Structures are given as C-alpha cells and as structure tokens.
Amino acid sequence: MVHRPIYLDCHATTPVDPRVLEAMLPFFTEQFGNPASLTHAYGWEAEAAVARSRQTLAAAINASPEEIVFTSGATEANNLAIKGIAEACFSRGRHIITVQTEHSAVLDPCKYLESLGFQVTYLPVQPDGLVNLDALDKAFRDDTILVSVMAANNEIGVLQPLAEIGMRCRDRKIIFHSDGAQSIGKIPLDVEAMRLDLLSLTAHKVYGPKGTGALYVRRRPRVPLAAQLHGGGHERGLRSGTLYTPQIVGFAKAVELGEAAMAAESARLTDLRQCLWNGLRPLGGLHLNGHATQRLPNNLNLSFDGVDGQALLLGLRGIVALSSGSACSTVSSAPSHVLKALGRDDALAYASLRFGLGRFTTAAEIDQVVAGVISTVQALRQVAE
Known part of the structure; x- marks a missing residue:
C-alpha cells in the first residue's frame, strides 16, 4: 500500500x-x-x-x-x-x-x-x-x-x-x-x-x-x-x-453532525492543538500567527525563523499534508496577504505552516508530525548556517 x-x-x-x-x-x-x-x-x-x-x-x-x-x-x-x-x-x-x-x-x-x-x-x-x-x-x-x-x-x-x-x-x-x-x-x-x-x-x-x-x-x-x-x-x-x-x-x-459534536470535538481538537504547539516549542524561533486563544480549535499557524519556506514544505511533503496559506491562493508566488497584514516580513510569511487538524486526527499522528517537523526544521537550519 x-x-x-x-x-x-x-x-x-x-x-x-x-x-x-x-x-x-x-x-x-x-x-x-x-x-x-x-x-x-x-x-x-x-x-x-x-x-x-x-x-x-x-x-x-x-x-x-x-x-x-x-x-x-x-x-x-x-x-x-x-x-x-x-x-x-x-x-x-x-x-x-x-x-x-x-x-x-x-x-x-x-x-x-x-x-x-x-x-x-x-x-x-x-x-x-x-x-x-x-x-x-x-x-x-x-x-x-x-x-x-x-x-x-x-x-x-x-x-x-x-x-x-x-x-x-x-x-x-x-x-x-x-x-x-x-x-x-x-x-x-x-x-x-x-x-x-x-x-x-x-x-x-x-x-x-x-x-x-x-x-x-x-x-x-x-x-x-x-x-x-x-x-x-x-x-x-x-x-x-x-x-x-x-x-x-x-x-x-x-x-x-458538526452541531451535535461541537462541544466535545472543540475540546478534543484544542487539546491536540496544544500538544502540537507544546511539541514544537523546543525548536525555538517560532512565531504564533493569530490570537493565542480567540481562534478555531483546530488551527495552529506558525512561522519558522531560519528556514526557506519552499524547502520546508518540500521537506515535509512525505510526512504531513498541509499548506502555508489558503488553498485558493497557492497559485500565487506572493507571500500570504494575511501574514503580511499581521506584520510578518516576506521571509517569515513564506516560512509559515498552517496546521488544520480535523475530526479524524489522532494523538499518535500529532506525535509523528511533531517529530517530522522538528527533524526537518533542524536539518534546514543546519544547512542555512
């Protein structure tokens, strides 16, 4: 398979x-x-x-x-x-x-x-x-x-x-x-x-x-x-x-279905998101994009210091399917207009990941993603030094 x-x-x-x-x-x-x-x-x-x-x-x-x-x-x-x-x-x-x-x-x-x-x-x-x-x-x-x-x-x-x-x-x-x-x-x-x-x-x-x-x-x-x-x-x-x-x-x-499960699913996804955030924090050089708590429970958007954005996405391609911004704007080579509006410079806007957790996301998958992102970012930072 x-x-x-x-x-x-x-x-x-x-x-x-x-x-x-x-x-x-x-x-x-x-x-x-x-x-x-x-x-x-x-x-x-x-x-x-x-x-x-x-x-x-x-x-x-x-x-x-x-x-x-x-x-x-x-x-x-x-x-x-x-x-x-x-x-x-x-x-x-x-x-x-x-x-x-x-x-x-x-x-x-x-x-x-x-x-x-x-x-x-x-x-x-x-x-x-x-x-x-x-x-x-x-x-x-x-x-x-x-x-x-x-x-x-x-x-x-x-x-x-x-x-x-x-x-x-x-x-x-x-x-x-x-x-x-x-x-x-x-x-x-x-x-x-x-x-x-x-x-x-x-x-x-x-x-x-x-x-x-x-x-x-x-x-x-x-x-x-x-x-x-x-x-x-x-x-x-x-x-x-x-x-x-x-x-x-x-x-x-x-x-x-979403309405019926909203409270329980919101709590579950918030916990998974926090696990993801806590797991990635030791990397350092991370910037949280958006309000820390007044956000969707399944959303985590991070910018990474010291890495090339395109290399980051390519390095993670076999590990996790995600994006750096809206699916409707991926045809554009410009940095995210949303992140630019937050004050991020071009380098950070490009080197950003939007994690969108879902109904079928498991804790084990979050652990795998944390390990994959850490190893990829560390390798890219070493190359950039």
Whole structure:
C-alpha cells in the first residue's frame, strides 16, 4: 500500500464523513427527482428533502428556513452577498468596509466593485489578527452600505468579534455580511445575537461534499439583494438553477453532525492543538500567527525563523499534508496577504505552516508530525548556517 502523508489541511477541505455519504446516496439513484418538479412523487421526494435540509441549516444559525438560499459554495455566496448588495443599494451609497485579511472570495468582488466606481475601505488588523473596533468606527461613512468581516480566518483561525461589529452596523442601519465558511459546525453561530444580515456557508469545510453552500439572507428587516444568476426563478428568484439535492442533503447532514459534536470535538481538537504547539516549542524561533486563544480549535499557524519556506514544505511533503496559506491562493508566488497584514516580513510569511487538524486526527499522528517537523526544521537550519 502506498504511504500517504498525515492529513492536516482541514482548512482547505475535509473528507466526506461516511454518515454524510450514506445520507446522500439515495438521492443519486432512487430519489433522483428535480425538487422543482411538483407534479409527481419524484419531485415531491426531492423537494421534501431540500425543505428538511433548509430547516436543519436554519436551526444551526438561529434563522428561519425561508432565509436560506442554496448556492454552489461560499465563493458564490460571497459574490451574491457583496455584488448583490452593491447593485440593490446603489442609490443609497457606494462605500463598503471589509478587512485586509479576508479570503479572496471577498477581496476580489470588492476590487471588482472598485473598478465600477465603488469605494472600499480595507481595515487593517492588530498584530493578533483581530479587527480594531475603533478603526471600524472611524471608517463608517454616511454612504456606507455594507460591512463584510469573516467569522473565522481561513489561515490563522482568528475569530472576529461579530456581535460587537453587528451592533455597530445595526445602530447605523448598515448591512452586515460575514463569510462563515470556516465556522459552520465548528463554533456557535447565531445570526440574531450577532446581528448578521448575510452569512455565507459551505459544506466541504465541515465534512460535507464539495460544490454546495448557502447564503443566509435576513428577511426581518428585509435585506435588499440583487440576484447574480437569472433563469427559472429558483430560491425566491435570488439564485436560479436546479438544486443539487444529494449535495444539499449531505450539507445538512454534515452540519447536523458538526452541531451535535461541537462541544466535545472543540475540546478534543484544542487539546491536540496544544500538544502540537507544546511539541514544537523546543525548536525555538517560532512565531504564533493569530490570537493565542480567540481562534478555531483546530488551527495552529506558525512561522519558522531560519528556514526557506519552499524547502520546508518540500521537506515535509512525505510526512504531513498541509499548506502555508489558503488553498485558493497557492497559485500565487506572493507571500500570504494575511501574514503580511499581521506584520510578518516576506521571509517569515513564506516560512509559515498552517496546521488544520480535523475530526479524524489522532494523538499518535500529532506525535509523528511533531517529530517530522522538528527533524526537518533542524536539518534546514543546519544547512542555512
């Protein structure tokens, strides 16, 4: 059997949980109907499955089922939220606030809108990766129509203070969106307590299938949103296209499992992360990226002094599967924009590892990774001397 490295890249994607696959399978074969076909039993079966899934996802974030709009993933959800608000609120203002450390699925739509005449304020972060709320207060303008701040950072795992941000937006009647791709099923999300108007979700970060996600769209008070896909009027006209029933069922099952095990899994992963951190500390020359505790329980992001970043990843290739940053930015040769925003220089930003622990990670695997990283870093430092 071919040896495969230990998988610690769960921020990039996660394996489909067998229980999720089991829930999906009937909708590929026996219950294959189109949920929009409401004249026969095949369509009714699919439509009922979608309705149940909608209820499950809504309950997980304290929303109503009618506020869940299915998409192909968080990237589409982010685009629908940001561009949809820009178009719908064009007459009210053309100013948007976001954060320098956002995922490209938020930053790129904002840059696109800038090319159309919108103005975007990119808030800096503090050295621990958290938004400075005073800076946010100063960024608000009379023509601000949207604030977009991700719930949990995909590289450094930092959890932003959504409730405090939401309160500030609500007081000013500004729409508040969050990219929750890394958060659903891992940390508590409550759109009411956090005063969220829009929340982007995806399945494949929480042991569900790739290719499906959702956007929560508040109905009271109603959030104006311009559709980005037209044709058929699906999802109340906000997102046309035949719903992918097996994927949606799998998404809901994945979230259901994540919610049920959240407390216990969070404690287990926090313990494993601490073991990893304690095991690597004797190396010295380590820099923790992001807040020490206000972060996802499965995230550890470290920069290593005295090593070449590319050599580090190559040296670990047969030991552990991980990355130095977002899977969506690995085609770029530039250092991580997230780590640069924290103040890391290019050398440290390149020589960084993002450890993404997961549901199937074991203590024995963490021990193996610690040993492999220590030996690799020590060897590279000796060569560099």
